[in-house]
Amino acid sequence: MPKKTGPEDLHGYDPGGDTVRVRRHDLARLLLTFRSLAREQAAGSWEHMRDYDMSFERLADAVDTAAKARQGDRWAGPDLRMRCTSTELAYAWPDGAPYDGGTTVTWNIEGYGSHAASDDEDDNFPMALCGFRWASEEGRRMDGLPDCPECLREVQLGGDRPRGGW
Incomplete structure (x- = not known):
């Protein structure tokens, strides 16, 4: 359990694990703000799955995991508002994506x-x-979903949302 940095502090820092405890709601608001700012950028100015984007996707994973644990059977699935938008306005997307x-x-x-x-x-x-x-000679095709978390997320998001959706 992370230690609190002060008696009134809501966010605790654990120097042993170099982790910070943040409320799920605060993290979700930060992610939504980031997505709004990303949509307002000039076309092609942010490459998908590079720079900060991968970090924000991992934070969205944490929010979804917390929501799933908290809501249990009532959980309706990932909050796609915090995920990458599939429009071409802000991102340069990989070719052949779902x-x-x-x-x-x-x-x-x-x-x-x-x-x-x-x-x-x-x-x-x-x-x-x-x-x-x-x-191609280094790998072999296989059945099933990938174990790479980023690839798996992209396949799932492509299946959950039509192109251009938000």
Whole structure:
């Protein structure tokens, strides 16, 4: 359990784990504000799954996990408002992603786990939805969903929301 930094402090810092305790509601508000600002940027000025975006997606995972634990059977699924928008206004998206109408396949790369990539037979150097790239002879196609959290999230979001949705 993180230690409080002061008697009236709502957010505790644990120096042993270098973690900060933040209320789920405050984190959700921060994420929603970030998404609003990202939508207002010039087109193509923010690359998907790079820079701060991956960190914000992981924070959204934490909010969803907390909401699921708190709501139990009443949980209706991830709050997509905190997730990447699939519009082209703010992001440069990877080619072949499920929200582009493309299909993905799962590749297992020895020592690097499984990742989702575009179903392009002619690609000698596939790129996963998370940005990971490998030579096609280094991996093998497999059934099922990827174990890479970023790739899995992208496949699930592509299935949950039509292109251009918010």
